[in-house]
Amino acid sequence: MTRYEQLAQQLREQIRTGVWQEGDKLPSLRDTVRRSGLSLMTVLSAYQLLESQGWIRSRPQSGYFVAPARVTPRYSSSPPPLLPSETVDINAFIFSVLQAGNDPGCVALGSAFPDASLFPQHQLSRSLIKVARQMPSQGSGVTLPPGCADLRRSIAQRYAARGMEVSPDEIVITSGALEALNLGLQSLTRPGDWVVVESPAFYGALQAIERHQLKAVAVATDPQQGMDLDALAQALRQYPIKACWLMSHAQNPLGGSMPAASKQRLLALLAEHGVGLVEDDVYGELYAGLAPPLPVKAWDREGRVLHCGSFSKTWPPASGLAGWRRGSRPGSFSACS
Ligand SMILES: Cc1ncc(COP(=O)(O)O)c(C=O)c1O
Known part of the structure; x- marks a missing residue:
């Protein structure tokens, strides 16, 4: 601490x-x-x-x-510690909710994107124009996987500044974090495998599980403590789990973060059962205080954690950045060993 x-x-x-x-x-x-x-x-x-x-x-x-006395938020109905499900069928429901966001009478309070008006648009545009002028010609303009070497080096330097050893060779630039998360899940599982997700979870995780035809064990997650690790231990004993997908920081939709000690215990539990972690850290750059909290990846010494970050939540939407690298949305990345 x-x-x-x-x-x-x-x-x-x-x-x-x-x-x-x-x-x-x-x-x-x-x-x-x-x-x-x-x-x-x-x-x-x-x-x-x-x-x-x-x-x-x-x-x-x-x-x-x-401040006036705090009211500790309580769930009206706490999720059960473990909720196994052989099939996940959520897509149609999610699309109907997302469609409702187009209704002018509906305020999209669940939107995960920052309001563009909160950013210094003018200064950002000026910087972008300056950088664009200095950028060397990229030939056809297409950057093939694993992505632009300079960008991967810059991302490796950002990891290094936080004391994390991730080489540029372990970083893959993707078109949004969702692509990185899906690739991570796909690399750890085959159709029919069991995976652990949070309850409640980011809907994109459930969609990915449905798309990859996986079975899910939802593990209760608390806004202050994160995933219930005793329940996770039970899930790991009871089911042949192949992967776990979670957010250790600024969890969507709860907003809370796991304490550092819990992140280490989580990793030890997964290591004990040989399970890989897909860590969704899209809000890793959003924090109060002097330094961002470390993701679970920071304690990973054996390449167990596929850490997926994104600039899409900290850069203004529709800022013109989408055009700066043809063929990809503004930078998301995953660091995979
Ligand atoms: C928790 C969470 N993970 C991942 C994503 C996907 O990120 P991206 O837009 O970079 O694909 C989102 C987008 O809203 C999100 O809220």
Whole structure:
């Protein structure tokens, strides 16, 4: 746990036990820096983390205050720990829901794409034009798999900056994360195999399972703790599981992330049963705090995790990026060993 996470945890505990109550003003950033010996950046990150989690609120010029009592969200009906299914038949339902999004009277609250108006469009366009002018001619303009070597090297450097050793040769550029996720699932399974998915899961995972004619065991997933690992262990004992598909960070649709210790236990469980992981990390670049949390891939030493990321959720939609590399949507990638 980083220092700012430790400080946030301390403050959270103090709020939980009533040391600080609703409406109380928390010690100022400066006081906390003086008292704790931590840097201003660390203290600020801790406060911002608590604010993003709804524990405190900032008031301009006044400081940070304890937010009104949190209501812990509860499912009206908790999913069962394990839900096996020999067939997955979800496509028709998903298309009817997606179609409803075209209805002008319907607000697509489930959309996973950021609103284009939130981005500095003008600056982005200027940068893109500048880069496009500097780009060497690409001959026919078609980049064949595994994708542009420079881009794979840049992605490897982004992994390296997070302490992860992934060589450019292990990276494949795909046309969106969904393609990477599907390729990952296909490489680990054959029709009729059993796979583990989260409950609730991103609908794309269920569609992929249907398309590849797989059987699914849905394992209960909690917004704060992630997948129920005891239930996963049971599934691994009971079924000949070949692959597991999950999101360890900013899970869609729950929004929560697994604690680092759970990510390590998950990997150990999968290793014990020789099961591969398709890790959907499309929101890996979205986080509160100073550094993004590490994906399960960070602890993988044997090429068990097929890590699939994407720029499609952090670049503005329809920004003109779609045209920058003919034949592919803005960059998604999977790092496969
Ligand atoms: C959780 C999740 N995974 C994967 C995808 C697919 O990503 P891409 O648009 O890069 O194919 C999405 C898209 O909405 C998503 O929400």
